[in-house]
Amino acid sequence: MNAHQSKVFCIGFQKTGTTSMNKALSLLGYRVKxxxxxxLTLESLSEQYVRHGLEIAAGYDAVEDMPWPLLFRELDSRFPGSKFILTVRDTNSWFNSIADHFGTxxxxxxxLTYGADAPYPVGHETRYRGVYEAHNExxxxxxxxxxxxxxxxxxATGHGWAELGSFLNRTDTPEGPFIRANSKEERESLSYRLKRKVQRMKQLLPQR
Incomplete structure:
Protein backbone atom coordinates (compact mmCIF):
# COMPACT_ATOMS: atom_id res chain seq x y z
CA MET A 1 0.00 0.00 0.00
CA ASN A 2 1.15 3.52 -0.73
CA ALA A 3 2.33 5.19 2.47
CA HIS A 4 0.02 8.15 1.78
CA GLN A 5 -3.11 6.03 1.46
CA SER A 6 -5.60 5.59 4.27
CA LYS A 7 -6.22 2.44 6.24
CA VAL A 8 -9.29 0.53 5.11
CA PHE A 9 -11.63 -1.04 7.64
CA CYS A 10 -14.26 -3.50 6.37
CA ILE A 11 -17.01 -3.39 8.97
CA GLY A 12 -19.70 -5.59 7.47
CA PHE A 13 -20.71 -8.75 9.30
CA GLN A 14 -19.63 -12.24 8.30
CA LYS A 15 -21.21 -13.68 5.15
CA THR A 16 -21.60 -10.30 3.46
CA GLY A 17 -18.55 -10.69 1.23
CA THR A 18 -15.78 -10.19 3.77
CA THR A 19 -13.52 -12.88 2.31
CA SER A 20 -13.99 -11.43 -1.16
CA MET A 21 -12.98 -8.02 0.20
CA ASN A 22 -9.90 -9.56 1.78
CA LYS A 23 -8.78 -11.01 -1.53
CA ALA A 24 -9.62 -7.83 -3.44
CA LEU A 25 -7.70 -5.56 -1.09
CA SER A 26 -4.78 -7.98 -0.99
CA LEU A 27 -4.70 -7.89 -4.78
CA LEU A 28 -4.42 -4.10 -4.57
CA GLY A 29 -1.42 -4.39 -2.29
CA TYR A 30 -3.02 -3.93 1.12
CA ARG A 31 -1.82 -6.01 4.05
CA VAL A 32 -5.08 -7.40 5.37
CA LYS A 33 -5.87 -8.85 8.80
CA LEU A 40 -10.09 -17.00 23.62
CA THR A 41 -12.86 -17.61 26.11
CA LEU A 42 -15.85 -15.29 25.88
CA GLU A 43 -14.78 -13.53 29.08
CA SER A 44 -11.25 -12.90 27.80
CA LEU A 45 -12.44 -11.86 24.35
CA SER A 46 -14.99 -9.44 25.77
CA GLU A 47 -12.34 -7.82 27.94
CA GLN A 48 -9.61 -7.66 25.32
CA TYR A 49 -11.02 -7.32 21.81
CA VAL A 50 -11.09 -3.52 21.63
CA ARG A 51 -7.60 -2.97 23.02
CA HIS A 52 -6.16 -5.93 21.17
CA GLY A 53 -7.90 -4.95 17.95
CA LEU A 54 -6.48 -1.43 18.00
CA GLU A 55 -3.00 -2.82 18.58
CA ILE A 56 -3.36 -5.28 15.69
CA ALA A 57 -4.84 -2.69 13.32
CA ALA A 58 -1.79 -0.48 13.76
CA GLY A 59 0.29 -3.10 11.95
CA TYR A 60 -2.00 -3.62 8.93
CA ASP A 61 -3.36 -1.62 6.02
CA ALA A 62 -6.83 -3.14 6.13
CA VAL A 63 -9.00 -5.47 8.21
CA GLU A 64 -12.12 -7.59 7.67
CA ASP A 65 -14.27 -10.21 9.43
CA MET A 66 -15.15 -10.35 13.11
CA PRO A 67 -14.87 -8.77 15.56
CA TRP A 68 -13.75 -5.69 13.60
CA PRO A 69 -17.28 -4.37 12.91
CA LEU A 70 -17.90 -4.18 16.66
CA LEU A 71 -15.16 -1.59 17.19
CA PHE A 72 -15.61 0.67 14.18
CA ARG A 73 -16.00 3.75 16.39
CA GLU A 74 -12.76 3.04 18.21
CA LEU A 75 -10.97 2.42 14.91
CA ASP A 76 -12.28 5.71 13.58
CA SER A 77 -11.06 7.55 16.66
CA ARG A 78 -7.64 5.89 16.76
CA PHE A 79 -6.95 6.13 13.01
CA PRO A 80 -8.47 9.39 11.72
CA GLY A 81 -8.77 9.70 7.98
CA SER A 82 -9.37 5.99 7.47
CA LYS A 83 -11.85 4.57 4.98
CA PHE A 84 -14.68 2.27 6.02
CA ILE A 85 -16.47 -0.31 3.88
CA LEU A 86 -19.83 -1.69 4.98
CA THR A 87 -20.56 -4.86 3.04
CA VAL A 88 -24.25 -5.75 3.15
CA ARG A 89 -26.71 -8.19 1.65
CA ASP A 90 -30.42 -8.92 1.87
CA THR A 91 -31.21 -9.98 5.43
CA ASN A 92 -32.93 -13.22 4.45
CA SER A 93 -30.06 -14.22 2.20
CA TRP A 94 -27.54 -13.26 4.87
CA PHE A 95 -29.20 -15.31 7.62
CA ASN A 96 -29.59 -18.35 5.40
CA SER A 97 -25.90 -18.12 4.58
CA ILE A 98 -24.67 -17.72 8.14
CA ALA A 99 -26.99 -20.50 9.34
CA ASP A 100 -25.70 -22.79 6.61
CA HIS A 101 -22.11 -21.90 7.48
CA PHE A 102 -22.21 -22.20 11.28
CA GLY A 103 -25.24 -24.40 11.89
CA THR A 104 -25.36 -25.36 15.56
CA LEU A 112 -19.59 -11.79 21.51
CA THR A 113 -21.68 -10.44 18.64
CA TYR A 114 -25.17 -11.76 19.36
CA GLY A 115 -25.08 -12.58 23.07
CA ALA A 116 -23.74 -15.33 25.30
CA ASP A 117 -27.04 -17.19 25.00
CA ALA A 118 -26.90 -17.25 21.18
CA PRO A 119 -23.68 -19.13 20.35
CA TYR A 120 -24.91 -20.23 16.90
CA PRO A 121 -27.52 -18.98 14.43
CA VAL A 122 -29.87 -21.97 14.23
CA GLY A 123 -32.67 -21.41 16.72
CA HIS A 124 -31.72 -17.76 17.25
CA GLU A 125 -32.89 -16.25 13.98
CA THR A 126 -34.72 -13.27 15.48
CA ARG A 127 -31.69 -12.25 17.54
CA TYR A 128 -29.25 -12.61 14.67
CA ARG A 129 -31.41 -10.73 12.19
CA GLY A 130 -32.04 -7.93 14.66
CA VAL A 131 -28.38 -7.45 15.54
CA TYR A 132 -27.35 -7.57 11.89
CA GLU A 133 -29.87 -4.97 10.77
CA ALA A 134 -29.20 -2.74 13.78
CA HIS A 135 -25.46 -2.75 13.13
CA ASN A 136 -25.90 -1.70 9.52
CA GLU A 137 -28.24 1.13 10.49
CA ALA A 156 -25.01 -9.53 -4.85
CA THR A 157 -26.34 -6.47 -6.69
CA GLY A 158 -23.24 -6.04 -8.83
CA HIS A 159 -21.09 -3.69 -6.77
CA GLY A 160 -17.43 -4.39 -7.40
CA TRP A 161 -14.21 -2.98 -8.74
CA ALA A 162 -15.66 0.28 -10.06
CA GLU A 163 -17.14 1.27 -6.71
CA LEU A 164 -14.12 0.12 -4.73
CA GLY A 165 -11.63 1.83 -7.02
CA SER A 166 -13.51 5.13 -6.95
CA PHE A 167 -13.83 5.06 -3.16
CA LEU A 168 -10.14 4.32 -2.62
CA ASN A 169 -9.04 6.64 -5.41
CA ARG A 170 -7.36 3.75 -7.17
CA THR A 171 -7.02 3.63 -10.95
CA ASP A 172 -5.36 0.22 -11.03
CA THR A 173 -8.34 -1.98 -10.18
CA PRO A 174 -8.90 -4.98 -12.49
CA GLU A 175 -11.58 -5.08 -15.15
CA GLY A 176 -14.26 -7.73 -15.16
CA PRO A 177 -16.24 -9.42 -12.38
CA PHE A 178 -15.39 -8.82 -8.75
CA ILE A 179 -13.74 -11.58 -6.72
CA ARG A 180 -16.19 -14.11 -5.31
CA ALA A 181 -14.66 -16.07 -2.45
CA ASN A 182 -15.99 -18.43 0.24
CA SER A 183 -19.11 -19.19 -1.77
CA LYS A 184 -21.42 -22.07 -0.90
CA GLU A 185 -19.95 -24.06 -3.77
CA GLU A 186 -16.44 -23.54 -2.40
CA ARG A 187 -17.52 -24.46 1.12
CA GLU A 188 -19.01 -27.72 -0.12
CA SER A 189 -15.67 -28.84 -1.53
CA LEU A 190 -13.87 -31.66 0.29
CA SER A 191 -10.82 -29.57 1.19
CA TYR A 192 -12.96 -26.84 2.74
CA ARG A 193 -15.04 -29.29 4.77
CA LEU A 194 -11.88 -30.91 6.13
CA LYS A 195 -10.49 -27.51 7.08
CA ARG A 196 -13.69 -26.57 8.91
CA LYS A 197 -13.70 -29.89 10.76
CA VAL A 198 -10.17 -29.23 12.03
CA GLN A 199 -11.17 -25.71 13.11
CA ARG A 200 -14.16 -26.98 15.04
CA MET A 201 -12.08 -29.67 16.73
CA LYS A 202 -9.66 -26.97 17.89
CA GLN A 203 -12.57 -25.09 19.44
CA LEU A 204 -13.21 -28.09 21.70
CA LEU A 205 -9.71 -27.90 23.16
CA PRO A 206 -9.21 -26.18 26.55
CA GLN A 207 -9.18 -22.40 26.10
CA ARG A 208 -7.11 -19.78 27.84
Whole structure:
Protein backbone atom coordinates (compact mmCIF):
# COMPACT_ATOMS: atom_id res chain seq x y z
CA MET A 1 0.00 0.00 0.00
CA ASN A 2 1.15 3.52 -0.73
CA ALA A 3 2.33 5.19 2.47
CA HIS A 4 0.02 8.15 1.78
CA GLN A 5 -3.11 6.03 1.46
CA SER A 6 -5.60 5.59 4.27
CA LYS A 7 -6.22 2.44 6.24
CA VAL A 8 -9.29 0.53 5.11
CA PHE A 9 -11.63 -1.04 7.64
CA CYS A 10 -14.26 -3.50 6.37
CA ILE A 11 -17.01 -3.39 8.97
CA GLY A 12 -19.70 -5.59 7.47
CA PHE A 13 -20.71 -8.75 9.30
CA GLN A 14 -19.63 -12.24 8.30
CA LYS A 15 -21.21 -13.68 5.15
CA THR A 16 -21.60 -10.30 3.46
CA GLY A 17 -18.55 -10.69 1.23
CA THR A 18 -15.78 -10.19 3.77
CA THR A 19 -13.52 -12.88 2.31
CA SER A 20 -13.99 -11.43 -1.16
CA MET A 21 -12.98 -8.02 0.20
CA ASN A 22 -9.90 -9.56 1.78
CA LYS A 23 -8.78 -11.01 -1.53
CA ALA A 24 -9.62 -7.83 -3.44
CA LEU A 25 -7.70 -5.56 -1.09
CA SER A 26 -4.78 -7.98 -0.99
CA LEU A 27 -4.70 -7.89 -4.78
CA LEU A 28 -4.42 -4.10 -4.57
CA GLY A 29 -1.42 -4.39 -2.29
CA TYR A 30 -3.02 -3.93 1.12
CA ARG A 31 -1.82 -6.01 4.05
CA VAL A 32 -5.08 -7.40 5.37
CA LYS A 33 -5.87 -8.85 8.80
CA UNK A 34 -8.89 -11.10 9.16
CA UNK A 35 -10.55 -12.55 12.27
CA UNK A 36 -8.78 -12.54 15.63
CA UNK A 37 -9.60 -13.74 19.14
CA UNK A 38 -11.46 -16.93 18.30
CA UNK A 39 -9.08 -18.94 20.50
CA LEU A 40 -10.09 -17.00 23.62
CA THR A 41 -12.86 -17.61 26.11
CA LEU A 42 -15.85 -15.29 25.88
CA GLU A 43 -14.78 -13.53 29.08
CA SER A 44 -11.25 -12.90 27.80
CA LEU A 45 -12.44 -11.86 24.35
CA SER A 46 -14.99 -9.44 25.77
CA GLU A 47 -12.34 -7.82 27.94
CA GLN A 48 -9.61 -7.66 25.32
CA TYR A 49 -11.02 -7.32 21.81
CA VAL A 50 -11.09 -3.52 21.63
CA ARG A 51 -7.60 -2.97 23.02
CA HIS A 52 -6.16 -5.93 21.17
CA GLY A 53 -7.90 -4.95 17.95
CA LEU A 54 -6.48 -1.43 18.00
CA GLU A 55 -3.00 -2.82 18.58
CA ILE A 56 -3.36 -5.28 15.69
CA ALA A 57 -4.84 -2.69 13.32
CA ALA A 58 -1.79 -0.48 13.76
CA GLY A 59 0.29 -3.10 11.95
CA TYR A 60 -2.00 -3.62 8.93
CA ASP A 61 -3.36 -1.62 6.02
CA ALA A 62 -6.83 -3.14 6.13
CA VAL A 63 -9.00 -5.47 8.21
CA GLU A 64 -12.12 -7.59 7.67
CA ASP A 65 -14.27 -10.21 9.43
CA MET A 66 -15.15 -10.35 13.11
CA PRO A 67 -14.87 -8.77 15.56
CA TRP A 68 -13.75 -5.69 13.60
CA PRO A 69 -17.28 -4.37 12.91
CA LEU A 70 -17.90 -4.18 16.66
CA LEU A 71 -15.16 -1.59 17.19
CA PHE A 72 -15.61 0.67 14.18
CA ARG A 73 -16.00 3.75 16.39
CA GLU A 74 -12.76 3.04 18.21
CA LEU A 75 -10.97 2.42 14.91
CA ASP A 76 -12.28 5.71 13.58
CA SER A 77 -11.06 7.55 16.66
CA ARG A 78 -7.64 5.89 16.76
CA PHE A 79 -6.95 6.13 13.01
CA PRO A 80 -8.47 9.39 11.72
CA GLY A 81 -8.77 9.70 7.98
CA SER A 82 -9.37 5.99 7.47
CA LYS A 83 -11.85 4.57 4.98
CA PHE A 84 -14.68 2.27 6.02
CA ILE A 85 -16.47 -0.31 3.88
CA LEU A 86 -19.83 -1.69 4.98
CA THR A 87 -20.56 -4.86 3.04
CA VAL A 88 -24.25 -5.75 3.15
CA ARG A 89 -26.71 -8.19 1.65
CA ASP A 90 -30.42 -8.92 1.87
CA THR A 91 -31.21 -9.98 5.43
CA ASN A 92 -32.93 -13.22 4.45
CA SER A 93 -30.06 -14.22 2.20
CA TRP A 94 -27.54 -13.26 4.87
CA PHE A 95 -29.20 -15.31 7.62
CA ASN A 96 -29.59 -18.35 5.40
CA SER A 97 -25.90 -18.12 4.58
CA ILE A 98 -24.67 -17.72 8.14
CA ALA A 99 -26.99 -20.50 9.34
CA ASP A 100 -25.70 -22.79 6.61
CA HIS A 101 -22.11 -21.90 7.48
CA PHE A 102 -22.21 -22.20 11.28
CA GLY A 103 -25.24 -24.40 11.89
CA THR A 104 -25.36 -25.36 15.56
CA UNK A 105 -21.61 -25.26 16.19
CA UNK A 106 -20.97 -23.02 19.23
CA UNK A 107 -18.67 -20.13 18.41
CA UNK A 108 -17.26 -17.57 20.82
CA UNK A 109 -17.35 -14.86 18.15
CA UNK A 110 -21.07 -15.37 17.71
CA UNK A 111 -21.53 -15.05 21.47
CA LEU A 112 -19.59 -11.79 21.51
CA THR A 113 -21.68 -10.44 18.64
CA TYR A 114 -25.17 -11.76 19.36
CA GLY A 115 -25.08 -12.58 23.07
CA ALA A 116 -23.74 -15.33 25.30
CA ASP A 117 -27.04 -17.19 25.00
CA ALA A 118 -26.90 -17.25 21.18
CA PRO A 119 -23.68 -19.13 20.35
CA TYR A 120 -24.91 -20.23 16.90
CA PRO A 121 -27.52 -18.98 14.43
CA VAL A 122 -29.87 -21.97 14.23
CA GLY A 123 -32.67 -21.41 16.72
CA HIS A 124 -31.72 -17.76 17.25
CA GLU A 125 -32.89 -16.25 13.98
CA THR A 126 -34.72 -13.27 15.48
CA ARG A 127 -31.69 -12.25 17.54
CA TYR A 128 -29.25 -12.61 14.67
CA ARG A 129 -31.41 -10.73 12.19
CA GLY A 130 -32.04 -7.93 14.66
CA VAL A 131 -28.38 -7.45 15.54
CA TYR A 132 -27.35 -7.57 11.89
CA GLU A 133 -29.87 -4.97 10.77
CA ALA A 134 -29.20 -2.74 13.78
CA HIS A 135 -25.46 -2.75 13.13
CA ASN A 136 -25.90 -1.70 9.52
CA GLU A 137 -28.24 1.13 10.49
CA UNK A 138 -25.93 2.33 13.28
CA UNK A 139 -23.01 2.48 10.86
CA UNK A 140 -25.05 4.44 8.30
CA UNK A 141 -26.16 6.93 10.94
CA UNK A 142 -22.63 7.29 12.31
CA UNK A 143 -21.23 8.25 8.90
CA UNK A 144 -24.28 10.19 7.72
CA UNK A 145 -22.38 13.49 7.74
CA UNK A 146 -19.20 11.94 6.31
CA UNK A 147 -20.29 10.17 3.12
CA UNK A 148 -16.77 10.24 1.67
CA UNK A 149 -15.54 8.02 4.51
CA UNK A 150 -18.05 5.17 4.07
CA UNK A 151 -18.68 2.89 1.11
CA UNK A 152 -21.63 0.50 1.18
CA UNK A 153 -21.13 -2.51 -1.05
CA UNK A 154 -23.69 -5.17 -1.89
CA UNK A 155 -21.81 -7.67 -4.00
CA ALA A 156 -25.01 -9.53 -4.85
CA THR A 157 -26.34 -6.47 -6.69
CA GLY A 158 -23.24 -6.04 -8.83
CA HIS A 159 -21.09 -3.69 -6.77
CA GLY A 160 -17.43 -4.39 -7.40
CA TRP A 161 -14.21 -2.98 -8.74
CA ALA A 162 -15.66 0.28 -10.06
CA GLU A 163 -17.14 1.27 -6.71
CA LEU A 164 -14.12 0.12 -4.73
CA GLY A 165 -11.63 1.83 -7.02
CA SER A 166 -13.51 5.13 -6.95
CA PHE A 167 -13.83 5.06 -3.16
CA LEU A 168 -10.14 4.32 -2.62
CA ASN A 169 -9.04 6.64 -5.41
CA ARG A 170 -7.36 3.75 -7.17
CA THR A 171 -7.02 3.63 -10.95
CA ASP A 172 -5.36 0.22 -11.03
CA THR A 173 -8.34 -1.98 -10.18
CA PRO A 174 -8.90 -4.98 -12.49
CA GLU A 175 -11.58 -5.08 -15.15
CA GLY A 176 -14.26 -7.73 -15.16
CA PRO A 177 -16.24 -9.42 -12.38
CA PHE A 178 -15.39 -8.82 -8.75
CA ILE A 179 -13.74 -11.58 -6.72
CA ARG A 180 -16.19 -14.11 -5.31
CA ALA A 181 -14.66 -16.07 -2.45
CA ASN A 182 -15.99 -18.43 0.24
CA SER A 183 -19.11 -19.19 -1.77
CA LYS A 184 -21.42 -22.07 -0.90
CA GLU A 185 -19.95 -24.06 -3.77
CA GLU A 186 -16.44 -23.54 -2.40
CA ARG A 187 -17.52 -24.46 1.12
CA GLU A 188 -19.01 -27.72 -0.12
CA SER A 189 -15.67 -28.84 -1.53
CA LEU A 190 -13.87 -31.66 0.29
CA SER A 191 -10.82 -29.57 1.19
CA TYR A 192 -12.96 -26.84 2.74
CA ARG A 193 -15.04 -29.29 4.77
CA LEU A 194 -11.88 -30.91 6.13
CA LYS A 195 -10.49 -27.51 7.08
CA ARG A 196 -13.69 -26.57 8.91
CA LYS A 197 -13.70 -29.89 10.76
CA VAL A 198 -10.17 -29.23 12.03
CA GLN A 199 -11.17 -25.71 13.11
CA ARG A 200 -14.16 -26.98 15.04
CA MET A 201 -12.08 -29.67 16.73
CA LYS A 202 -9.66 -26.97 17.89
CA GLN A 203 -12.57 -25.09 19.44
CA LEU A 204 -13.21 -28.09 21.70
CA LEU A 205 -9.71 -27.90 23.16
CA PRO A 206 -9.21 -26.18 26.55
CA GLN A 207 -9.18 -22.40 26.10
CA ARG A 208 -7.11 -19.78 27.84
Missing amino acids: SVFGRD APDVMQQ IVREYFADRPSDLLQMDL
